[in-house]
Amino acid sequence: MQDLTEGVARFRQDVFPAKAELFAALAGTHRPGTLFISCSDARVVPELITQSEPGDLFVIRTAGNLVPAYGPAPDGVAASVEYAVAVLGVTDVVVCGHSACGAMTALAEGHDLESLAAVADWLRHADASRARTTATGAERVTALVRENVRAQLANLATHPSVARALARHTLTLHGWVYDIPCGTVEELGTVGRAACAA
Ligand SMILES: [Zn+2]
Incomplete structure (x- = not known):
């Protein structure tokens, strides 16, 4: 401290x-252009890796950069997504996974989470990502990290504010994976405005 x-x-x-x-x-002004959703991992620093200034990024950080699909239960992540898109009017959303993600490693390697009830519950939001990941061995974590980013882009699109903005072509969703030892960002593709323009 x-x-x-x-x-x-x-x-x-x-x-x-x-x-x-x-x-x-x-x-007196809060007009970030981008909603940046990353893992809570201390090694991933959104403003540093994107060289953004204060005020540029609206940031949500969750374990495993998971964004639950929209649902009826109270959800802090959903509230932040809705505020960023519907009120702040961000034009881009980045979901950024990263190498050596503890959450993805636990899932990929089937760690025992019995004593971590909240973690185990939360990571169920990555069940579809895990189901789609066929890689085995050393490649499995990396493959799951990528698959998980793509799954969160799909989850984002279930949020009404995001769906509305996508329909109006005012929002683009981007999937990224940040590599901690190399300092590089792999772009996995986009959903929305840019994809239409391409
Ligand atoms: Zn992580």
Whole structure:
């Protein structure tokens, strides 16, 4: 925690002054262009890997970058998706998986999650991804990471706000996989506006 406190002090002294104008402008404006959905993994830093400024990305982070399909139960992820698309009017949504994902590894390798009831419940949202992943051995985690990103794009499209924006061609969904040791992003394709324009 001491590191964080020192970090705040460095931010105030070294970083904030150079961006003071930006922060002043952002004080009354919230118009991010992109909804970025990534894993909660500490090694994946959306603003760093996309070199985005404060105010650019509306970020949702969940274990395994999972977005449950739309349903009637209260759902914080669904609320954030709806707010980003219907109120903030983002034009792009990125679902970003990553290498060595703990959630995908647990699923791919069939880890025992009996003592982690909440984790086990949450990872059921990746059941379809797992069912579609045929790779075995060392390739299985990588294949599941990719399959899972594609599945979340499909889940996103079940949310009414997303479906509406896709029908109006005002939104594009992008699937990415970030490689931690290489610092590279693999683009898995798009759904929506850009796909139509291509
Ligand atoms: Zn992860």
